[in-house]
Amino acid sequence: MGDHGRFKGCIGVSQSLIQWFRYASPQSFYPLAGRMIPWFWAAAAVFGVAGLWISFFVAPTDAQQGEGYRIIFVHVPASWMSMFIYLVMAFWAALGLALNTRVSGMMAQALAPTGALMAALSLWTGAFWGKPMWGAWWVWDARLTSELILFFLYLGFMALQAAIDDPRRADKAGAILALVGVVNIPIIYFSVKWWNTLHQGSTINLTKAPSMAQTMLWGMLLMALAFWMYSIAVALTRVRAIILERERHTEWVKHALE
């Protein structure tokens, strides 16, 4: 295996690091991912049911927005996820670019559709929330526009990867696009602070207590956890399919599918 030769240089660093590098090879990552997927699905179901129950039945009505605010329980987790998945995708892309590890590129490719889904969900639920509360489906304020750009970045990444036949070259091209797009993430996050926007400021901040009733906060955090677990489960399922597709000529894949 060529990969083993490449990692010989790391032996001096630490033994545990090598243990982790083992999973940089598709052959050993494939079964590991397979073992983890059911757990993430189960966690997604548990958190999802608990989160939805709190969101619909426990969390109180909002003083300003009445029942309509409840869309926050999908909108905020989806928006967080859309930004976070992009960071993770860019991280894998950078790792693949720097270290030439094969699974990294596959991870980035596997994350993109879920990220795009989250961005679309965020924009869509946002429009449905904006119409009754603000009086507009859409405004070109900094928050909304930068989130739309994030959605297009995901689509562009997927299109670019799909347009190049050689997977290693596709990974490299995609990685550069993913890294360039990273600039957009802090812009989305801080847009409501830096500029006048119609979108309200952040309810959850690192620097101050959340300006939200406790049960509402619990509902939102549980939903966010459910979104996390779902995203990991789906990305791992997808990366397994990508591994099989790219490694279909190897012996181990032939044996794995028997």
Place this chain on the structure above:
Amino acid sequence: MKPRQKRIALIVGGLASLTLAAVLALNALDSNIALYVTPSEVAAGKAPQGKAFRIGGLVKEGSIKRQDLTVNFIVTDTAKEIPVTYTGILPDLFKEGKGAVVQGRLGTDGKFAATEVLAKHDENYMPPEAKHAVDQAQKAQAK
């Protein structure tokens, strides 16, 4: 340098220069990215001349006057005020003392003729009882 280190350096350098470029571009675009100007900025002559723009602020308490479908109210940032006139349907969250963003043109008489009124709500979510308690506390403090 090993090829791997070279690639890492290239990625880090690329990201750094990209960030710098983005910061410079956003700084240059600053006023164009803002969705609205405040009444103080309008008073300082920073509003675009001769074209439609948006003003954002609070709807002044006691300023809403309705006449059929036409509404007159004052948008304030507590320093400066701008009278606004608008004909049409208002969003539910449009209320006195709350945020609003109005789009339209500034007339020569200093009145802003709005073609669109949007409500801007804050980032606080609480049940009505808690809201009531907060309002009471604020009133008590003001006395």
